[in-house]
Amino acid sequence: MNDQNTERPDRMIDRIIQNQSSRRLFLRRALALGLSAPVVGGLLAACGGDDDDDDDDDSGGEPTSADAGGDEPTATAEDSSGEDEPTEAEGDSGDEPTATSEDSGGDTGGGEGQAGGTLNFGLLRDAIGFDPHIAYGASSSSLQGNVYDTVITYDLEGNLAGGLAETWEVSDDGLEYTLSMRQGVTFHEGQAFSAEDVVANLDRILDETNGLARRTELSNIGSYEASDEQTLVLSLEQPYATLLAVLATNEVGIASKEWLESGVDPAREMNGTGPFMLDSFEPEVRYTLVKNPNYWQSGLPYLDTINETPIPDDNARVNALLSGEINFVEYVPWQNMAEIDDNSDFQLFKGFDLYNIVRLNTNRPPLDNKLVRQALNYAIDREAVIAVAFGGEGLPMTNGLFPPGSPWYNEELEGHWTYDPEKAMSLLEEAGVDPTEVTLDFTVATISVHSDTAQVVQQQLEQLGFTINYIQQDVPSLTERRTTGDYQMMQDGLSLNYPDPDYYSVYFAIGGTAHAAGIGYENEELTEILERGRSETDPEVRKEIYLEFERALMEEAPWIFVLHRPQAEAMAASVKGYTRIPGLGLRSEAFLENLYIEE
Amino acid sequence: MGAYLVRRTISTIVLLYLIITVVFLLLHLLPGDPALAVLGGIDANPSPEDVAQVRERLGLDRPLYVQYFDYLGNIVRLDFGESFVNGRSVSSDIATRLPRTMMIIVPAIIVAVLVGMPLGIIAARYRQSVVDPMVSSIALLGFSVPVFVIGLLLVYLFSIQLGWLPANGYIDPRDDFPEFLKRATLPIVSLSLGPMALTMRMTRSSMLEQLGLDYVRTARSKGLSELTTLYRHVLRNALLPIVTIVALQFGAMFAGSVLVESIFNWPGVNAYLLTAIGVRDYPVVQGVVAVVASIFVLINFLTDISFAFFDPRIRHD
Numbered sequence: 001m002n003d004q005n006t007e008r009p010d011r012m013i014d015r016i017i018q019n020q021s022s023r024r025l026f027l028r029r030a031l032a033l034g035l036s037a038p039v040v041g042g043l044l045a046a047c048g049g050d051d052d053d054d055d056d057d058d059s060g061g062e063p064t065s066a067d068a069g070g071d072e073p074t075a076t077a078e079d080s081s082g083e084d085e086p087t088e089a090e091g092d093s094g095d096e097p098t099a100t101s102e103d104s105g106g107d108t109g110g111g112e113g114q115a116g117g118t119l120n121f122g123l124l125r126d127a128i129g130f131d132p133h134i135a136y137g138a139s140s141s142s143l144q145g146n147v148y149d150t151v152i153t154y155d156l157e158g159n160l161a162g163g164l165a166e167t168w169e170v171s172d173d174g175l176e177y178t179l180s181m182r183q184g185v186t187f188h189e190g191q192a193f194s195a196e197d198v199v200a201n202l203d204r205i206l207d208e209t210n211g212l213a214r215r216t217e218l219s220n221i222g223s224y225e226a227s228d229e230q231t232l233v234l235s236l237e238q239p240y241a242t243l244l245a246v247l248a249t250n251e252v253g254i255a256s257k258e259w260l261e262s263g264v265d266p267a268r269e270m271n272g273t274g275p276f277m278l279d280s281f282e283p284e285v286r287y288t289l290v291k292n293p294n295y296w297q298s299g300l301p302y303l304d305t306i307n308e309t310p311i312p313d314d315n316a317r318v319n320a321l322l323s324g325e326i327n328f329v330e331y332v333p334w335q336n337m338a339e340i341d342d343n344s345d346f347q348l349f350k351g352f353d354l355y356n357i358v359r360l361n362t363n364r365p366p367l368d369n370k371l372v373r374q375a376l377n378y379a380i381d382r383e384a385v386i387a388v389a390f391g392g393e394g395l396p397m398t399n400g401l402f403p404p405g406s407p408w409y410n411e412e413l414e415g416h417w418t419y420d421p422e423k424a425m426s427l428l429e430e431a432g433v434d435p436t437e438v439t440l441d442f443t444v445a446t447i448s449v450h451s452d453t454a455q456v457v458q459q460q461l462e463q464l465g466f467t468i469n470y471i472q473q474d475v476p477s478l479t480e481r482r483t484t485g486d487y488q489m490m491q492d493g494l495s496l497n498y499p500d501p502d503y504y505s506v507y508f509a510i511g512g513t514a515h516a517a518g519i520g521y522e523n524e525e526l527t528e529i530l531e532r533g534r535s536e537t538d539p540e541v542r543k544e545i546y547l548e549f550e551r552a553l554m555e556e557a558p559w560i561f562v563l564h565r566p567q568a569e570a571m572a573a574s575v576k577g578y579t580r581i582p583g584l585g586l587r588s589e590a591f592l593e594n595l596y597i598e599e
Numbered sequence: 600m601g602a603y604l605v606r607r608t609i610s611t612i613v614l615l616y617l618i619i620t621v622v623f624l625l626l627h628l629l630p631g632d633p634a635l636a637v638l639g640g641i642d643a644n645p646s647p648e649d650v651a652q653v654r655e656r657l658g659l660d661r662p663l664y665v666q667y668f669d670y671l672g673n674i675v676r677l678d679f680g681e682s683f684v685n686g687r688s689v690s691s692d693i694a695t696r697l698p699r700t701m702m703i704i705v706p707a708i709i710v711a712v713l714v715g716m717p718l719g720i721i722a723a724r725y726r727q728s729v730v731d732p733m734v735s736s737i738a739l740l741g742f743s744v745p746v747f748v749i750g751l752l753l754v755y756l757f758s759i760q761l762g763w764l765p766a767n768g769y770i771d772p773r774d775d776f777p778e779f780l781k782r783a784t785l786p787i788v789s790l791s792l793g794p795m796a797l798t799m800r801m802t803r804s805s806m807l808e809q810l811g812l813d814y815v816r817t818a819r820s821k822g823l824s825e826l827t828t829l830y831r832h833v834l835r836n837a838l839l840p841i842v843t844i845v846a847l848q849f850g851a852m853f854a855g856s857v858l859v860e861s862i863f864n865w866p867g868v869n870a871y872l873l874t875a876i877g878v879r880d881y882p883v884v885q886g887v888v889a890v891v892a893s894i895f896v897l898i899n900f901l902t903d904i905s906f907a908f909f910d911p912r913i914r915h916d
Contacts, residue, residue, distance in 0.1 A: 126874070128685050135639055211638075211649055267686065283687065284874075285769060285866050309768060312874070313861045315751060316767045320864070323758040323766035445641070475641050476631025476879045483635060483650070506644055514644030 113302040113577055117597030120326040122317045126284045126310040129267035132253030133205050135213040135497070141250045142308060142330070143287060145590020147188075148253025148272035151179060151198055151232075152244045156591075158407075158499070158582035160244050164193065164254055164273065165232070174239030174537040179232040185296045187256040188270070188277040195226035200257035213251035217242065239535045241542060245500040250590055275301040275593035284310055295593070302577070302596035318570075321346065327572035327597075330586060334393045340570045349578060350568035352395050352403050353585025356453045358442075358560035359482070359490040361519045366438060367488065371431035373557035377417050378424040379464045380457060386563050389452035397561035400550035401504070405582060408501050410547045416554055417561060424464060435465035441488040443471045445478045453562060454491040485518035493565060499583030501546045505530045508553065515558075525552050574598050603907055611900050618892045619885070623670055626881050627663060633683050634659065636878035657683050670885065679886030684878055689886040693868060697890065699769065700867030703786045703859065704852045710787060711794035712845060718795075719802025724829060726807065734799065741796035746855050750789040750862040757785060767864040786863045790855055794848040801844045805837035839906070846902040850895045 127140045132148045153163035162168070165179040185193040202224055205212045220240040227233050234243070246252065259271045270278040273296065276289035289306040309326065311317040314333045318340075321329045332340060332348065341348040358376075366372045382396035395403060399413040428435055440461065444454040451472070458468045473481065481487050496503045507515040509527045516522070529552060533545040554561075567585060571578060577594040581587075634653040638645040645653075654660045658669075673680060679689035715738075722734040758766035765782050772779035809815065810833060818828045853869065860870040868887055875883035 137639065209652075211652055216646075283685065283692075284871075309864070311767065311864045312870075313864065316862055316864045319751075319754050319759060319766040320768065323754070323762065325758075325766050325768060474631065475877060476633075476636050477629070479635045479641055480630055480632045483632075483645075512644075513646045517647075 112299075113594070113596030114598060115302050115596070116304050117302070118305040118307065119303050119328055119575065119592065119595060119597070121306055121308040122320050122326045122329040123308050123310045124317070124331040125312055127281075127287060127308070130270045130278070131212075131267045132255050132270075132272065133201070133210075133212040133214070133251055134267070135251050141587045142589040142592065143278075143289070144253055145250045145274070145587065146276045146289060146306070146592050147270045147274045147278055148250075148255065149274045150248050150250070150252055151181075151254060152248040154248060154581055154584060156579045156581055156594075158584065160248060163248070164198070168244070170537070174241075174535075175236045177234040177236075177243065179234070181230050181232065182296055183230060185273050186294055187259065187273055188292060189256065189259060191256040191258050191271075193254075193256070193273055194229040195232040196229070197254055197257045198232050199224060199226050200260055201252070201254050204260060205252065214246055214249060217246040218252070239537050241534055241537050242498075242500045242502040245498045245502075249498045250587065276303075276306060279305075297593065301593035303592065306592060321570060321572070324572070327575050328569070328578075328595075329571070330569050330589060332568040332570045334390050334566050334568075336570075337393060337566065337568055338391075345573050346570055347573055347575075348568050348570045349580045350393075350566055351580050351585050352405070352564035352566060353583075354493055354495040354565040354567050355397060355401075355403070356450065356491070356493050356562045356565055357397070358454075358457060358562065359487070359492055359515065359519075360558055360560065361485065361488050361490075362521050362558055363485075363519055364488045366431065366433045367440075369431045369433070370556055371427045372433055373560075374555075375424040375427035375431070375433075375464075376461065376560050377554075377557050378420045378427065380417075380460055380560060380562060381419040382417070382563055383419070384460070385453055385456045388456045390563070390566060393566040395564040397563055400554050400561065402501070402546075402550070403564045406499075407583065408543065408546050410550055413547070413550055413554070421464060428464075436467075439467040439469055441469045441471055442491070443473055443478060443481055443487040443489065444491040446472055446474050449565065450491045450493055457491070457560065457562065483518050485520060487519075489560075495585065501542075501549070502530065502534045504549070505534070508558070521558060523556060523558075526556065604904070607900060607903060611896055614896055615889075615893055618896075619671070619674060619889050620667075622885055622888045622892075623667055626879070626884055627666075629879070631879045633657060633879040633881060636880070637683055674885075674889060679889070680882035682875075682883050683880045684875075684883075689882045692871065692883070693886055693890055696866060696868040696871050699865065700853070700856055700860070700869060702772070703783055703790055703865065703867070704849070704856055706783070706787045707790035707852060708794060708845065708849060710791040711798050711848070714791075715795040715798030716802050716841070719799040720806060720829070720834065722799065722803040723806035723810065731803075735803070738796040738799045741792040742800070744792075745858075746789055746793060747858045747862055749792055750785070750859055753785050753789055754862070767862070769864070769866050782863075786856075786859050786865055789862075790852060790859050793855060794845070794852065797844060797848060798841065801841050802837065805840045806833055809833045809837045842905075843902060846898055849898055853891055853895070 121142060123140075123142065125137070127143050128136045130143065130147075132144055136144070150163045151165045152168070153161050155161040162182075164182055164185065166182045168177060168179040170177050179195075179198075181193070181195050181198070187193060191197075202218065202221070204210060205215055205218055208215065220236060220238075220243065222235050222237040224232065224234045236243070253272060253274075255266060256271050260266065264271075273292075275292055275295045275297070277292050279288045279290040281287040287308040289308070291301055291304050295301060309320075311320055311326075311329075314331075317329050318332065318336045320326045321340075337348060337350065340346045360367045360373050360376070362368055362373070382398065386392060386394040386396060396417075397403075398415050398417045399410060400416065402408040402410060425435075442454065442458060444451050454470070458470055461468055478490070482490060482492070506512045508521070508523065509516060509530045510522045510524070511517050526549065529545060529549045533542055533549065536542050536545060569578070569580070569586070569589070574597050575595060576598050577596050579588060579591070579594065581591065584590075632650070632654075634650045634657065635645070637653050637657070638649060651660075658666065661669075670680075677690060679693070681688055682692070718734050718738070722731045725731055754766050757764045764785055768782055770778045770782055806829075815828060815833060818832055819825075823831075856865075856867065857869040857873060859865065860867045861873065864870075868891065872884060872887040872891075874880075875887065
């Protein structure tokens with residue numbers, strides 16, 4: 001950000017949300033303020049596009065994105081993904097900033113990409129393995145997601161679109177999905193793709209002894225079969241609105257049936273249908289992908305080669321980009337965001353897909369009283385946390401879980417949490433709790449994106465009179481405590497594994513393994529709302545349900561809602577075609593077929 | 600000499616056994632379940648059944664003493680098992696990665712000695728002039744600035760500003776030797792500065808100590824030139840503490856190279872260890888510590904033996 005930037009972008013967003021003025025106005029102001037294009041891009045991607053209905057008048061001729069949640073039961077995807085033109089000229093939300101940008105950073109609009117070139121990609125961590133059904137973390141979506149295709153995928157605006165399935169239909173009762181597979185698709189090792197391959201992959205994931213990532217979600221499918229070579233029929237016992245979003249996750253990549261059955265180790269080899277093929281690798285040193293000449297989207301991919309190098313050290317990763325060693329880097333530390341963004345040799349794509357919260361153990365007094373938990377939420381000056389812990393690069397979580405820009409964002413909840421120490425004190429009084437007599441254990445991981453936040457939160461709770469016992473833990477120790485519920489308060493950073501609010505079931509529904517199970521949190525109201533949301537197929541009704549969910553959640557306040565954290569990828573100015581797909585955040589790296597190098 | 604050798608060999612073996620045992624116990628006492636790391640680490644939200652299944656697969660459900668004897672038995676056969684995380688053989692991963700660490704440590708030691716010793720000699724010889732304080736304060740700087748600060752400054756200057764050398768990364772010297780050299784230069788330089796300063800100071804003080812002794816006066820009075828006195832007599836006698844410090848530095852270099860490997864993204868054995876600790880990959884941590892500790896102990900052993908060889912007084916300790 002430039003110094004002369006007098007209005008903070010997050011405030012701008014707030015204002016725009018209150019007064020749905022227009023994103024163009026925002027854009028003009030932002031540019032006038034000297035924000036360079038990619039930042040505006042990141043912000044717009046965060047606040048724009050999928051603000052659904054209210055926003056349509058502003059988005060010109062773009063295909064409506066009101067259904068971005070992706071539950072439209074009828075197939076709408078055939079054109080958007082089957083097209084030969086990979087450039088998203090019609091896309092408004094995702095790449096609007098680039099279309100308008102003065103320095104043409106990240107410009108993808110309009111022209112054809114140039115074939116050829118090498119992308120040297122700096123990864124946060126090693127890929128560990130290649131299994132298309134294991135979750136190795138968002139970082140490996142650049143490998144899994146580019147070698148393997150999924151049955152369902154996303155278009156560049158974040159709408160569900162056809163992947164290996166060209167079209168799909170959902171019966172009126174939401175119980176039967178008929179997916180029609182693309183023809184003429186071949187795997188990298190030459191096998192022809194058919195619906196049988198999908199069946200084999202589902203079999204593998206659903207086999208309990210394999211312990212694979214999306215088994216729980218996919219076990220909502222009652223039965224499935226390939227009715228012919230081209231057609232897959234999924235039958236459900238009750239409607240499951242999240243099914244297509246789950247099928248679109250990187251952990252449901254489709255490998256060849258014949259290949260899987262031939263006894264290969266899918267963690268060490270790859271054979272997908274995606275735009276790139278695994279050429280060679282040396283673990284923790286380099287993974288080389290090469291162009292798949294037979295990719296089913298003709299004209300794609302542009303790049304000949306992608307070299308992915310794990311560079312775990314933040315400084316080393318940024319230095320490798322700045323010195324020209326690599327031309328694409330993920331997980332830009334917030335400290336470097338402004339520097340890279342201000343440098344015309346580079347572009348920055350930023351979003352807010354992660355958030356920092358404090359888990360509260362609802363079974364440990366005084367946190368068993370929801371008034372106390374609410375009080376803690378009012379005791380946090382979120383702007384101050386953002387300023388101190390992220391140099392101003394963040395969005396306050398004043399409205400619950402869904403950030404502006406999410407299809408599930410609920411504007412009417414904006415400003416629910418305010419910084420109001422007096423209210424906090426009166427809530428504590430009502431609960432009969434004197435903070436000066438209470439010591440709260442606060443468990444925090446030794447990673448700065450967590451601990452920086454935690455230290456400010458600690459200070460603010462101490463101002464209220466609490467004594468905070470700050471407990472530092474390395475990540476494995478913290479993870480163990482989290483799983484066993486051995487904490488009173490715990491700093492954490494989270495993101496959704498797939499952009500559907502049903503994912504919150506793993507946190508808040510009874511038995512949810514990511515939060516509720518550990519501390520024995522059993523809230524029937526939240527569980528019931530989440531169940532309703534899962535079995536409702538009408539997107540409009542679902543949105544209402546998740547509004548209800550957020551309201552109930554904030555009343556319950558099982559967490560301290562703190563901030564949406566900035567996350568960014570950066571690349572050399574010559575790298576074109578990258579889009580941070582709304583809702584996917586870092587997982588946009590699974591779409592490298594659209595990238596090209598401009599000579 | 601024979602009895603001394605036997606005694607030292609036995610104590611070395613006992614030491615190694617203790618190290619291996621302590622590492623095992625420490626790792627298992629440390630909180631943090633490897634099964635959770637295997638299931639996705641900080642992003643993990645596995646069900647208890649998943650965790651139990653992974654623990655069983657990794658053999659972590661067995662009693663601790665069973666795991667311990669299993670581990671000891673394997674180590675004797677130099678088999679460190681397979682990584683919990685990626686299933687690769689730890690022994691072969693160490694075999695790949697240890698040489699890469701050596702590729703920066705050994706040249707760094709050589710550079711440190713080749714530069715540090717002459718500087719120390721010069722400082723000692725010109726003790727009365729401005730040369731000594733100059734050299735000494737440069738050495739002090741080299742010794743007190745942390746290796747990662749030096750590393751980052753070098754990257755900033757030579758990679759980002761001047762663009763002469765790559766910022767980081769590794770290339771197999773068999774694939775492209777000149778490129779390998781380019782990439783190894785900055786890590787070697789960063790790593791060598793500390794030991795270089797230490798070698799210089801040690802050389803200087805050891806030489807000065809010797810210079811005050813009677814035999815030097817004798818040598819000078821019998822008409823030997825200053826150079827001959829310095830190199831043939833003083834340096835020789837001053838060498839023992841220098842050799843000790845260089846040998847010990849070799850161990851310290853392993854510690855220093857943890858940071859250097861991280862800053863320069865050098866996929867050596869220390870980067871391997873660091874990642875493994877972060878995910879509680881027991882076989883990897885145990886294997887690397889066992890190997891690195893053995894090297895360290897072995898170097899000390901050889902240093903001691905060489906002293907005994909050079910200085911008969913030590914044998915009768």
